Amino acid sequence: MGARERWTCTETADAPTSKRDDTLSDDKPSAESNLSLAADFPAAGHDQWLRLVDKVLAGAPFEKKLLSRTYDGLGIQPLYTRADWNAAGDPSGLPGGVPFTRGGRVLGTSVDGWDIRQSHRHPDPTTVNTEILNDLERGVASIVLVVDPNGENGTAVRTAHDLDRALQGVQLDLAPVVLQATGASLAASVLLMNLLDQRRVKAFAGNFGLDVLGELAVSGKLAADVETELARMADAAAHVAAIFPKARAVNIRTVVFHSAGAADAQELGCAMASGVEYLRVMTAAGLDIDSACGQIAFTAAVDADFFMSIAKVRALRKLWSRVAEACGAGLENRTAPITACSAPRMMSKRDPWVNVLRTTVACFAAGVAGADAITVLPFDAAIGLPGDLGRRIARNTQIVLQEESSLARVVDPAGGAWMFERLTDELAEKAWAFFQEIEKQGGMAKALAVGFVAGEIAKVHAERAKNIGKRKDVITGVSEFPNIHEATFAAVRAAATRPARPSGAVPPLPVPGKGKFTAALAKAAAGGANIAALMKACSGTKPATLGNPLPNLRLAxxxxxxxxxxxxxxxxxxxxxxxxxxxxxxxxxxxxxxxxxxxxxxxxxxxxxxxxxxxxxxxxxxxxxxxxxxxxxxxxxxxxxxxxxxxxxxxxxxxxxxxxxxxxxxxxxxxxxxxxxxxxxxxxxxxxxxxxxxxxxxxxxxx
The missing domain is CATH 3.40.50.280 (Cobalamin-binding domain)
Structure with missing residues (x-):
């Protein structure tokens, strides 16, 4: 008996019943035999419903009153029926099966739950270590460590010792670490590789956080030209594949596009375009397609738009499966881990307590959509460094949804729902079209260079900003229901830090290929080169720059x-x-x-x-x-x-x-x-x- 037969109840008398029905006694009459409530009411059809709606609207246009549209132009219907999504042939497949819309694993998160992942960015390595251990002892399973050598926008990791202090006491084979180090990603990665080597950790299942095109998009610059940086990333991927088989080198952070104002389809289209560009350079560098796919993960933004956040995560799985299949990847390598992160752009500084509601909705949507890991931003994240209360609420939001509501124990609760299935398909089609537009520009790198991506996102942002200004898009606690007398929330501030300076020698580096470049960097780091020295060694004579990098915006x-x-x-x-x-x-x-x-x-x-x-x-x-x-x-x-x-x-x-x-x-x-x-x-x-x-x-x- 197949999985579908075991877990699907049908109305036919001879069909196999759900295993969960074994608790019902055979001698009890069924509800259907005694009750026929539906027979007491006249049959109702969609056309009849529309006529009744028209009567209530009294001549007002249906499309204007009851049909809403997303910034991608997708229509959200007030009512969905089987006519809106044809379920014949199981187009969404089953969980763990092609096209992976319903999840990358057969049992989804029902066995162990999703990965509760907390982000940390306190500038002081010792302080961030205390915060990390506190979270790991209280339900967090993995962490995102935001690194900034200067300590302005992340933990001031300058040396191997700083990283060791930040991760002191963390069992790196049990608690995966995801690096996020814009401007210093490769240098930070080799420091982490050395730390793993020193601690003799081989079963590291984290992510080194390389995302060359995402870094270029948001910072507007790279240490060297794009081709060189992509080649170095491919070299690092080969090194990771050989030394840390459970880890991944690349984390495509679509959050950077979302924070710039992108619509959902644009965000997904950029994800696909970046992924394809990375697959090209990795396979050109010698990795086979399965190994290349195995080096990529995604971090996508989810916000308070509950329906579209669910559709986005499901569409991301479907789209990447299609890309991997088209590139020739085997069935087991057509999925990639997806981390759903609370969208920074939805967070407000004013009335920050409303952020708890926003992040709860986003977390619930991510859980329903089957995200592999979820990061809930603390409610005070937009104000300054998150405090203890903010981190605790963020952590416990996930624990309550996962453990008390048992959300993680249901495999793809959105599966088969006409609304979610149709929205997923329509969003995937829109995203694929935007991906193709990027490809027409010559790929993601060229689309960024000519300003195509920034220009298209800016159009959507302008429309959204107009609607926010008119309060058509409501920001609760800010544009609607403000509390002018609210107490000022004390932001956590860190002491100023000094700029990182190069220290330690880095010998001439080889041409990237088969992990040799990354291995040489790691050797230099092991010999005492700090992160600034590693970054200087990676600097090229013609660094890539963008005239119009993506802005980092908040709606409020x-x-x-x-x-x-x-x-x-x-x-x-x-x-x-x-x-x-x-x-x-x-x-x-x-x-x-x-x-x-x-x-x-x-x-x-x-x-x-x-x-x-x-x-x-x-x-x-x-x-x-x-x-x-x-x-x-x-x-x-x-x-x-x-x-x-x-x-x-x-x-x-x-x-x-x-x-x-x-x-x-x-x-x-x-x-x-x-x-x-x-x-x-x-x-x-x-x-x-x-x-x-x-x-x-x-x-x-x-x-």
């Missing part, structure tokens, strides 16, 4: 800059910039728009001072003067705007309001209201960021 940055300006205003003048809510009429008349206006302006750091209400112009003006606010906004009904609204606007302007806003659209009264003194109308869909930026500019000009 625009509104947070306004909040920062507000804090500076408060530090200078003793209070936040303020706007007076000129409430008109009764509580029932103004509450809705007053709440909207408060939310609107406090998203930009402008404190809302509520008025008492009423329709007496003099009383409202008196309240405004008592508020000491620079601005005023009328809040009431359209009928009240048509009545005393114009008089109130004029009186507020005469009383010194630098700008008078009105909550709502002017409608037929817009011209009269503007003539009376209303400067701006705020409403759902207006460009909130532009209006708030203008308000801050007026504040700066008026002081």
């Amino acid at each position: 940055e625009g509104f947070e800059q306004l909040r920062d300006a507000s804090d500076e205003f408060k530090a200078t003048y003793g209070g936040w910039p303020a706007i007076f809510l000129a409430n008109i009429g009764t509580v029932a008349d103004f509450t809705g728009r007053a709440a909207f206006a408060k939310n609107f302006f406090e998203a930009g750091g402008i404190e809302a001072i509520p008025g008492a209400g009423g329709a007496e112009v003099a009383a409202i003006v008196q309240d405004f003067k008592g508020s000491a606010a620079s601005f005023a906004v009328l809040c009431g009904t359209d009928a009240l705007y048509a009545g005393p609204g114009a008089a109130i606007a004029k009186a507020l302007k005469d009383a010194g309001a630098a700008v008078v806003y009105l909550a709502g659209r002017g409608g037929d009264q817009e011209a009269a209201l503007r003539a009376a003194g209303v400067d701006e109308f705020i409403f759902i869909g207006c460009d909130a960021k532009a209006i708030l930026t203008s308000a801050h500019q007026r504040l700066a000009a008026g002081r």
Whole structure:
């Protein structure tokens, strides 16, 4: 009996039943024999549902009201049926089978769970060691060590001794380490190789973190020209394959494209293009295709877009399987380990506690999608160095989902769901098309050099930024429901470090090939050469540079800059910039728009001072003067705007309001209201960021 028969229950009487049904007594009547609830209701079809929906929409277009679109142009339907995805022939296969959409292993994560992987970047090696051991003792299974020789954006690993201190007490054969060292990846790798050799660790199953094209994309430079750097990476892959058969040399971090604003299909397309480029150079250097595929892993971003994050991880497996198959790889080498990492771009500095919700959703999506490892960013990661609380919540988020909810014990819970299967297929098609566009440029390296990748990503980012500015894309706690009075979260800061200087001799290095270059670097490191000396030895006469490297963006940055300006205003003048809510009429008349206006302006750091209400112009003006606010906004009904609204606007302007806003659209009264003194109308869909930026500019000009 096959796996499919053992675990699939069917409605036919003679079909094999699930093994889990053995607990049911044979003499108990089945629910189906006693209950026929469906028969009591008339049959309903999709067309009938559409007619009912049209009736509710009352003429409004279905596509506008109920159909949403991703930044890749994929339509998200409100309802999916079997007509949306043809399951005939099992197009997604089974877990552990081609095309690996449903997972790279037959049992998925159901046996041991996914790998709980924590990222560490404290500049001090001793401090980071304490943090690493604390995590490993409390449920973390592997770590990402972010290395920066200067200690600015990672652990200051300058020498072999520094790396030994950072990993002191870590059982490297049991707790895999993934290196991330932009600008020093090869040098950091050979230091780790030496450490593994000194500790006589052969069963190392980590990743040395080489990603030449990702490094070029985000930093805009390489130590040497692209061809040389790729050849060195291929050399390192050959060395790793020979010395550390359980490890991988390459980690394609699609996070760098996601952080630049890429849509999901663009992120996946870049992953495929990078992977193909790496396979080409590795096979050209002498590795067979199976060994080359065995040197590649992926780290993809998952965010609070639950549905698309699930589809992305599943599509990544499907796409890489297709690439590996086309390149001639054997069945066992058509999958690559996938680490799903909380997307840095979704993290906010303001109201950082909301990040706990964002990362939980992302982690749940990654677990449902069958990621091999998951990294949850601490909620305070965008503010500074993560603190103990941030790391603990990040760690325990995974433990709760894995152990208490038993999420890891279900093999591909998204499998067969019409929505996820269709989204996976559509996303894979879009990603493949973008991959082909990159190939038309001559491959990933050339596409980066001519600015094609950066240009295409910038288009999507511009569209997204526009939607964020209009609050169509909501950032909870920042652009919507801000708490202007929130306590400042104390960021963990590290002491300044000095730049790394070369120390130790590095003899002339051989031409890359069959691991000789990497072995020579490792020998120099063993002889005392520090990371700066190794990096200097790798420097070429014509280092690669990009005129337009990818930016590192966060979605909340625009509104947070306004909040920062507000804090500076408060530090200078003793209070936040303020706007007076000129409430008109009764509580029932103004509450809705007053709440909207408060939310609107406090998203930009402008404190809302509520008025008492009423329709007496003099009383409202008196309240405004008592508020000491620079601005005023009328809040009431359209009928009240048509009545005393114009008089109130004029009186507020005469009383010194630098700008008078009105909550709502002017409608037929817009011209009269503007003539009376209303400067701006705020409403759902207006460009909130532009209006708030203008308000801050007026504040700066008026002081």
